[in-house]
Amino acid sequence: MPSGSKPQLEYDPLDELLKPPPNETEEDRLIRLAQEAEARRISHQIDESIKVERQQQKKKSVVRLLLLGQSESGKSTTLRHFQRLYTPTAFREERILWRGVIQLNVVRSVRTIMDALSNVRRPPVDSGGEDSDDDAIHIPHEIDLLRMRLTPLRHIEALLIAKLIPPSQDDAASFHGGSSFSAYQSRRSTSAERLWRTQEVFVRPGATWKGALAKSTRRDGRPISLGDTGMTTRDEAQEVLHSCSDDIMSLWDNKFVREVLRRRKIRLEELPGFFLNDVDRVTALNYIPSDDDVLRARLKTVGVSEYRCEMEAAAGREQGTEWRIVDVGGSRSQRATWVPFFDDVDAIIFLAPISGFDQVLAEDRSVNRLEDSVLLWKAVCSNKLLANVDLVLFLNKCDILDAKLDSGIRLAKYVRSYGDRQNDLDTASKYFRSKFSAIHREYSPLPRKFYGFCTSVTDTTTTAGILASVRDMVVRRHLKQSKLL
Ligand SMILES: Nc1nc2c(ncn2[C@@H]2O[C@H](COP(=O)(O)OP(=O)(O)OP(=O)(O)O)[C@@H](O)[C@H]2O)c(=O)[nH]1
Numbered sequence: 001m002p003s004g005s006k007p008q009l010e011y012d013p014l015d016e017l018l019k020p021p022p023n024e025t026e027e028d029r030l031i032r033l034a035q036e037a038e039a040r041r042i043s044h045q046i047d048e049s050i051k052v053e054r055q056q057q058k059k060k061s062v063v064r065l066l067l068l069g070q071s072e073s074g075k076s077t078t079l080r081h082f083q084r085l086y087t088p089t090a091f092r093e094e095r096i097l098w099r100g101v102i103q104l105n106v107v108r109s110v111r112t113i114m115d116a117l118s119n120v121r122r123p124p125v126d127s128g129g130e131d132s133d134d135d136a137i138h139i140p141h142e143i144d145l146l147r148m149r150l151t152p153l154r155h156i157e158a159l160l161i162a163k164l165i166p167p168s169q170d171d172a173a174s175f176h177g178g179s180s181f182s183a184y185q186s187r188r189s190t191s192a193e194r195l196w197r198t199q200e201v202f203v204r205p206g207a208t209w210k211g212a213l214a215k216s217t218r219r220d221g222r223p224i225s226l227g228d229t230g231m232t233t234r235d236e237a238q239e240v241l242h243s244c245s246d247d248i249m250s251l252w253d254n255k256f257v258r259e260v261l262r263r264r265k266i267r268l269e270e271l272p273g274f275f276l277n278d279v280d281r282v283t284a285l286n287y288i289p290s291d292d293d294v295l296r297a298r299l300k301t302v303g304v305s306e307y308r309c310e311m312e313a314a315a316g317r318e319q320g321t322e323w324r325i326v327d328v329g330g331s332r333s334q335r336a337t338w339v340p341f342f343d344d345v346d347a348i349i350f351l352a353p354i355s356g357f358d359q360v361l362a363e364d365r366s367v368n369r370l371e372d373s374v375l376l377w378k379a380v381c382s383n384k385l386l387a388n389v390d391l392v393l394f395l396n397k398c399d400i401l402d403a404k405l406d407s408g409i410r411l412a413k414y415v416r417s418y419g420d421r422q423n424d425l426d427t428a429s430k431y432f433r434s435k436f437s438a439i440h441r442e443y444s445p446l447p448r449k450f451y452g453f454c455t456s457v458t459d460t461t462t463t464a465g466i467l468a469s470v471r472d473m474v475v476r477r478h479l480k481q482s483k484l485l
């Protein structure tokens with residue numbers, strides 16, 4: 001460095017170039033200052049737009065999917081499917097946590113049978129002529145014995161509910177309806193008993209219940225791995241269910257019980273969370289739920305929750321894309337909570353369980369399930385906030401629809417416009433597809449494509465293919481909208 005020159009750190013050759021000319025007039029100086037200010041403003045503007053673009057870019061790598069439909073339509077099951085397919089490691093690790101839910105589902109099915117039986121013995125006073133035939137039925141002695149021997153399930157149900165729902169969330173259980181085991185109930189109204197009387201247990205979405213179950217499935221502070229679960233871990237509910245296993249099977253296989261259920265039109269095998277045909281397996285001490293079991297388990301959702309999943313390897317080229325899947329509670333009281341999530345959504349999967357044509361809503365027995373689904377579909381199609389959102393329709397529970405039509409239940413009796421069409425799955429699903437498609441066309445504020453699938457989302461094989469198409473469609477549209485394609 002030449003002596004006398006500026007120290008290196010302070011010397012900037014640009015200074016020399018940008019220095020104002022030595023003979024600058026006052027007028028030139030003002031013009032120069034104004035030009036410099038303008039240049040700074042433009043530079044700042046460019047910086048800002050780069051920042052915004054970067055943020056948008058970041059935002060665009062997030063795909064938002066909303067699951068809508070009435071209660072029991074299969075929203076949470078579809079979400080579990082996504083998790084199973086695209087975040088398989090997390091899904092596998094969580095399978096054990098579903099054991100508590102399945103245990104509760106088994107106990108609930110037994111309770112449904114007990115309810116039906118206690119109604120046979122003690123029909124309601126004002127039941128009218130319909131139940132009068134049942135009055136005459138004498139309950140066989142073996143049924144009384146089974147009822148007595150299955151009393152411990154009462155305690156297990158309260159225990160499981162307490163495990164799933166921490167005490168501070170007592171409101172997370174709905175309190176309507178009585179208990180089939182009422183003959184064995186004490187008169188004290190403890191919290192456990194109140195929970196025991198609960199008709200359907202629900203949890204707020206999120207990890208709370210999983211956290212509670214995870215804690216309760218550890219011993220000596222040691223986390224349970226799939227390999228050692230069951231045999232080495234004391235699980236009171238599983239032990240009691242295991243000891244009651246033969247009695248539960250005898251109850252379910254009993255001819256008298258089947259006849260009572262038939263007369264009461266209770267098709268237990270079509271109700272959510274049905275595991276009575278697998279009692280031997282699911283009550284084994286070392287039982288770990290299979291993927292299918294997790295998909296068939298029933299746990300009602302209340303509230304809205306966003307599940308984030310990064311696509312793992314199986315997701316192929318979309319690996320790294322973050323999916324945010326919003327699962328909502330579908331019962332009528334829950335629907336007001338949906339709207340805030342209509343903003344900034346890439347696609348909606350709407351589930352319409354078409355097997356519900358002969359059923360009413362659990363929360364309002366004056367409303368037919370299919371009718372409710374149609375009204376809800378109209379509302380979603382016509383919603384202006386969703387005018388640019390792709391709607392994917394799952395005409396769900398086709399397996400149950402198939403079984404119902406096969407058993408001789410006539411669709412035309414409930415859906416008059418069905419007329420004298422063939423009473424089979426193929427004809428019925430085509431009919432529903434065209435009806436829902438027509439509503440989509442008529443009610444959409446702007447023209448858009450119709451994507452309709454006939455699904456049984458508990459079926460892993462067929463659903464995997466459908467979800468892959470939906471994923472591709474959503475991603476393609478997402479990229480197109482963010483101008484990356
Ligand atoms: N057989 C059969 N069962 C299904 C199908 N889809 C869902 N289910 C079962 O129906 C029950 C209800 O499904 P969920 O996914 O919990 O319903 P949801 O729409 O989340 O209901 P809410 O949380 O109450 O809004 C579960 O036990 C599922 O396993 C289907 O296509 N076929």
Ligand SMILES: [Mg+2]
Pocket residue numbers: 075076077299300301327328329330
């Ligand atoms: Mg749900």
